[in-house]
Amino acid sequence: MSEKPTLKKSDFQSDQAIRWCPGCGDYAILAQTQKVFPEITEKKEDTVFISGIGCSSRFPYYMNTYGFHTIHGRAPTVASGLKLANPDLSVWLVTGDGDGFSIGGNHLIHLLRRNVNINVMLFNNRIYGLTKGQYSPTSELGKVTYSTPMGSLDYPFKPTQLALGSQGSFVAKTIDKELKHLQSMIRRANDHNGTSFIEIYQNCNIFNDGAFGNLTDRDTKADQLLYLENGEPMIFGNDKNKGIILDGTRPKVVEIGKKYSIEDILVHDETDSLLANMLSNFTAEPDFPEPLGVIYCSERPTYDDMMNEQMLKAKEQPSQTLDDMLNAGDTWQVK
């Protein structure tokens, strides 16, 4: 990338009126994305945003790039096909917890497994926004919604854990309210070659207001958020005095200073799948902080690169014309 961006934030703002509820967390995510993009690309015509259906999935309409608002849950398939057809494009997929994990779960896990070079932004508000407030596969057990007046009965997914279980090569988590962090995750996703999965906690102030209140409340958040930095110890808390250790194979939160010193605290290693799994398991667990940042990152050949290689290799085969192919095999002449 050039040092000075040639494009401005406004270049990424489309002329469409934004249709989210006032106060929706989606606004912040949109704004940060529009802010970061001038830094990460010089050609907005090479950028494509693809989404499914949901409040979050309206995102492409507001980005002044190419965009495709597809159908519910199926955006990964469209994105994969596009990337297959033109691997030079920078393809971004925007989805919600319902779109991505309920109806679209299968496409998402296959995308992650294949490692197509696509960046996924999953807006997790733990609710169905667009259809007005049913519980989603990330809603907490017992959630009372229109469709579960006595409380939901199904245990939620932990999105980053599912992504890891799907062989995701880049798995990160951030939140709508942490603007700088959100930006940096978008940058990191862009840098990663392969499928990048960012879970973004997003407040739906209409149907699930305050779902992440403890993570955004000034008073509590320092004790609730664990910012991950590669190579740095996993410490958190208002006074930076809490840390994570492994007691055998069981993680624990400990206080630094008394029984434990900073040396005892686990050091984050983005390439360590076991650590990644441990961290993803903290999702919504009352005894652990929520880790924000890159949970796992490890490059491996992408689907598109390997496809390119095969295409090039195939081109080394003796060339044939259409007529050669039509005339191949045993033929005979009738006079």
Add this chain to the structure above:
Amino acid sequence: MSEKPTLKKSDFQSDQAIRWCPGCGDYAILAQTQKVFPEITEKKEDTVFISGIGCSSRFPYYMNTYGFHTIHGRAPTVASGLKLANPDLSVWLVTGDGDGFSIGGNHLIHLLRRNVNINVMLFNNRIYGLTKGQYSPTSELGKVTYSTPMGSLDYPFKPTQLALGSQGSFVAKTIDKELKHLQSMIRRANDHNGTSFIEIYQNCNIFNDGAFGNLTDRDTKADQLLYLENGEPMIFGNDKNKGIILDGTRPKVVEIGKKYSIEDILVHDETDSLLANMLSNFTAEPDFPEPLGVIYCSERPTYDDMMNEQMLKAKEQPSQTLDDMLNAGDTWQVK
């Protein structure tokens, strides 16, 4: 269960001619299932086998119980509906690596997350049998098949890892050739309250013969198979002299006797999710043995039990007749 089974193996054999290829691993799985069932049930009429489509999915036709051979990938939905309607049934789901993980991936992960009390037997032959030999989501990278003449480009799922990432409460692995082990896994699955997931390595001798050759070959298998026993150290090898240790958070195979003693070896704990993840990650990894046995088992309330509770609780509400309901709300009389 009573001590003496009242039913015999033959009671579970249907009158349908079996249509698998001679030599197919499916035969062994069927035979072991039919053998175990008299031990685990006294009422075959309460047993239902449900499957999708694939060679493996023909299984229900051969069990003399109730059975439903549904459509490709969708068996978990039918099984869930059946279990919902009648929670007293013992519901078994038979699926393949294509049926369960390709087209049916989403239903399977949702089943696991919900923890409906259903037992899943996934026959993994790492190939599409019924459609004659295309690669599957568990085929190794680079697999040459009819649909991938230059080698497949997508990185496979590790089934047990995906099951764990989906919040599976019981995850186990076995293989067609280890008859006793296979039987014991079926028993364990049956005992578990919640969704039980057993991955069964199965040889497709027509389209993927020898896929698990190193795990079944008399000469190599002791070095390749790690039998898991809860509370026992993870040792394996011809001379029982190899073991797994954790070096920080990285697992390693070590030789027992020299630098390491048996005390250093990790002890299996079925309820430890981190260990489970480590073990599931060994799938098809050349540097590690394949773990067979119960990788993870931890009870939590099942969907069906919680549904039952809600139904009972709802019945405590003041009772109303249909006519009460028809006449509810503001009404008026026209004369």
Add this chain to the structure above:
Amino acid sequence: MAKKVNKETLDNVTIRFAGDSGDGMQLSGGRFTQTAAIVGNDLSTLPDFPAEIRAPAGSLAGVSSFQIHFSSQEIHTPGEQPDVLVAMNPAALKVHLSDLKSGGTLIVNKNAFTPKNLKLAGYETDPTEDGTLEDYYQSHFIEMSKLVKNACEGIDLSPKLVERTKNLCALGVLFWIYDRPLEPTIDWLKSKFKSKPEIIKANTNALNAGYNYGDTAELFTTRYVVEKAKLPAGKYRNMNGTLATCLGLLAAVEKSKMSLTFAGYPITPASNILHTLSNWKKFGIKTFQAEDEIAGIGAALGAAFGGSLGVTASSGPGIALKGEFLGLTLITELPVVVINVQRGGPSTGLPTKTEQSDLFQAVYGRNGDAPTPVIAATTPGDCFFTTYEACRIAVKYMTPIIVLTDGYLANGSEPWMIPNSKDLNDFEVTFEKESESEDKHQPYKRNKDTLARNWAIPGTKGLEHRIGGIEKENVSGNVSYDSDNHELMTHIRAQKVANIANEIPPTEVFGKKKGDLLILSWGSTHGSCKVATEQLLEDKYKVGHVSLKWINPFPSDLGKILLNYKKVIIPEINRGQLCYLIRAQYLIDAIGLNEIKGKPIGASTIVKKCKEIIDE
């Protein structure tokens, strides 16, 4: 008070409440409706929601509306052009003004006409000040926000909450104009906000403020009376299509003593069925929010295999996903009811608008020769009877069945004469009995009359059997690749659906039994077609109206009836789908009247077209 006010009696009035989504127009409309019902009017309503959850306040996209048509006579539609438009802000005025009858009454919340709101609505000048409105309408610019502020003085409520009561103020004005009692609304407020006395008080005050405004302001010279309608005697309630559908399912459960398993995935405008049923667990109704629509029907089918009535509901795009499973349901011959609350298509289309364009999909949207019964509801209240009947037929004939309703029926409402559960068709279910015999159970043995196969459910001793999607041998149910058996089964599946014609009562013809033109409608076009027919009959045209409920199979007497008219016209909110089916079936040159505008075709449009056809 000294002012002289005329009282005039009217046959029928159409009022449209329009405002920002946050303005509470659905509530005003709902309360006006309830009061009209209690007063004894016949009525019909049509809510219209914005596509956005919460479009920016004051924007055109955020306008929400509710139309009510009430009358001293029988009516069948929510009316076309309103007589009265209530516009709570500039955007609402902008969107709806063109529909208001010229000379109609316009009631506006003057306080909302701020520069910001005017700009959002795209007004260059303030229409309440530039004189553009007064010429065409009886315009009343009322400072409602101010009125409620004053009325609520002293109540311990935030200004924001006080401002929110302005919808009751508007309602009060209308209650005054149409001389309606306030008590039902006050009672409702009391029960609704039981624990919030300030809210009750504020809203009551706002309501009274509006009413009193009508009384005291010099602006209204006339009050209108719409008398009680002469409806058939009986007990009535106001009924919308969603509730009626759910009650139909409940009736099926209660009459058959079966359990019901509903599995669905949220989608507009079908989600409310899931919501309503979720509250009815005490009746043994289980609901399951599935991961998608495929899982929805899959679970319903699994439940049906288990001896429960399997039900799923969705709208067009979700129904498209159910096609493959419908095929499996069909070939395994299990009772699953699939409800399609239609909306504008294709694809995501216009999710909040109504349409009748999924008929082809219902009849043909599957692979293979896959005949499936299709039944359609005609009015909001009729959803009850249609759904009940669908359940009964599904079980009696062991078949999937598709119930078509639409967004208009689901959200619309009408006074509904409450049926007595005893009067519903009998609904019997027989599962095969436990068997001690050594003979293998034959799952595809059939009832001679209906051709339905016997239903043997897991848990029953001696009836163990296997079913599935590969062709089955008749009687034995074994997998069969035999071509003669396949042909036989293909015909049996078709014949079974054809047999359902025996269940269909004789077709009712409204109007002339023979004549120049038959108006043939299906589904929600019923109302406008009926009104159109009434008008045409009044104008001495020889027309009849048939409202089809059964589309597959068609009623056996339909062919004969069609021949009694010189021409047949089929008004539909699609490009002519029933029309195509009727042409193919009966080889008559049926004429399509097709308007695809997200709402029922207006009766006047139908009348006009019919006259053209007859007079041509």
Add this chain to the structure above:
Amino acid sequence: MAKKVNKETLDNVTIRFAGDSGDGMQLSGGRFTQTAAIVGNDLSTLPDFPAEIRAPAGSLAGVSSFQIHFSSQEIHTPGEQPDVLVAMNPAALKVHLSDLKSGGTLIVNKNAFTPKNLKLAGYETDPTEDGTLEDYYQSHFIEMSKLVKNACEGIDLSPKLVERTKNLCALGVLFWIYDRPLEPTIDWLKSKFKSKPEIIKANTNALNAGYNYGDTAELFTTRYVVEKAKLPAGKYRNMNGTLATCLGLLAAVEKSKMSLTFAGYPITPASNILHTLSNWKKFGIKTFQAEDEIAGIGAALGAAFGGSLGVTASSGPGIALKGEFLGLTLITELPVVVINVQRGGPSTGLPTKTEQSDLFQAVYGRNGDAPTPVIAATTPGDCFFTTYEACRIAVKYMTPIIVLTDGYLANGSEPWMIPNSKDLNDFEVTFEKESESEDKHQPYKRNKDTLARNWAIPGTKGLEHRIGGIEKENVSGNVSYDSDNHELMTHIRAQKVANIANEIPPTEVFGKKKGDLLILSWGSTHGSCKVATEQLLEDKYKVGHVSLKWINPFPSDLGKILLNYKKVIIPEINRGQLCYLIRAQYLIDAIGLNEIKGKPIGASTIVKKCKEIIDE
């Protein structure tokens, strides 16, 4: 050698090779076919695979067969009752004997009639010994296993592999009877097993052994000659439907200079399209085995958005899953070709049998008013032209299109006159050019003639735009909830499909241009209908035959043509789907001839029915 052998000339012969799946019958059939082609016969073939992968050896379920009809005249079907049946084991005899013409030639591998095999086939006594066969057929019980064992003595091969050559022995016998050259087969063996000289040797010996057996055994008294057919001059090859379909796609790529992205999911009988295309990467064809059929069409659509020709293929149940995405493709107006290789339905149905029952699904299987072009191939070789044309139209009109073939076309083959790439219709693609203007790009601006919208692809500067499944404003492509626009777009989408009629050449009528009866066929029923027409014409009946390729839209001249006949009959392998569409469109009382037996309707059945209709 001294024996006297007659030579007799025949017009045409039908041979069926039948044996266990492991017996190599497809290979024998294939080589016989190739030789017949080289000899210059016209021919048509029909392979029939068992539903199981490897049913137990010797079982009825494991029988595999291959039928070839070859002739000195033009033929159009693989024949009905075979003249010769080769049965390599008891099961094959059991399954196929009833089809053999009485008096036909029966050739049997005597060595396979072991007690075990007889029992598996359900024979109580050995039919080659109990005298039941000789009365009705010219039966030859040849010890083929023994013959090949002797012939291969000295070759370093396992007995199992030697036994496997018996299919070439059977082939040798038939080559002798029909006086065919062995060289093409020997050459083929040489190139096929290049690195395995023992295999070449063993198979060649087995072939010769069979041939010599015919020559030396006293059993055959007659040899038959089937002369070269007078086919139109040109270069020919034998062509099956799958390869033809793939070549059609390749031609589209090469003529248009576009890239092609194929995304599909395996399903019988469509999987081979994926397999074949996977080998053609050097032409820039990318293939993607998706996780399911929904992902298949989704990826094809994504590719189309990116400026590639998106293609997907499946069969009935898989196509059912694509319905929702077809709607999105339609409303976003992007070129995606969807190939349905039909099989027996509904549901999983009869996966290895052919059927024409997905026509309704193709035309109507989606939510909303969703008109989609539908084109059907008529013969294996015609799959090439049909697929090519489908691609051209999809791009020219910016639309999804459905190509219907079926299991019979896909697996069947015929001599195919090789076209010259120059003679194919021009295929031009224009993407919108980079724009420096500040004006917003208008993605729904249309070509005036075709109504196709312009194609602007990601990566092109200045054309950034957003599309999606919510209704779009015409021209601007902005999301629009406007009802008039929706109605307009609904009509435009329909008109665009209607416009394709301009691309359809005048309909060819075979036989009488006016007369008593028109035989109207679509798809693979073409062959038998053509043969039936020939026979009827010979018998002086006034009949014509039209073979429809385009089903949506219908050719513009079809209506007129239908009126030239007193009656119209439509033979279909379904319950009358085209028949229904024709009735609706043209209001004529078309008569269905429906046989749903997993294979093309026999010409004789059609002839019989036509005579009944005309003579009645």
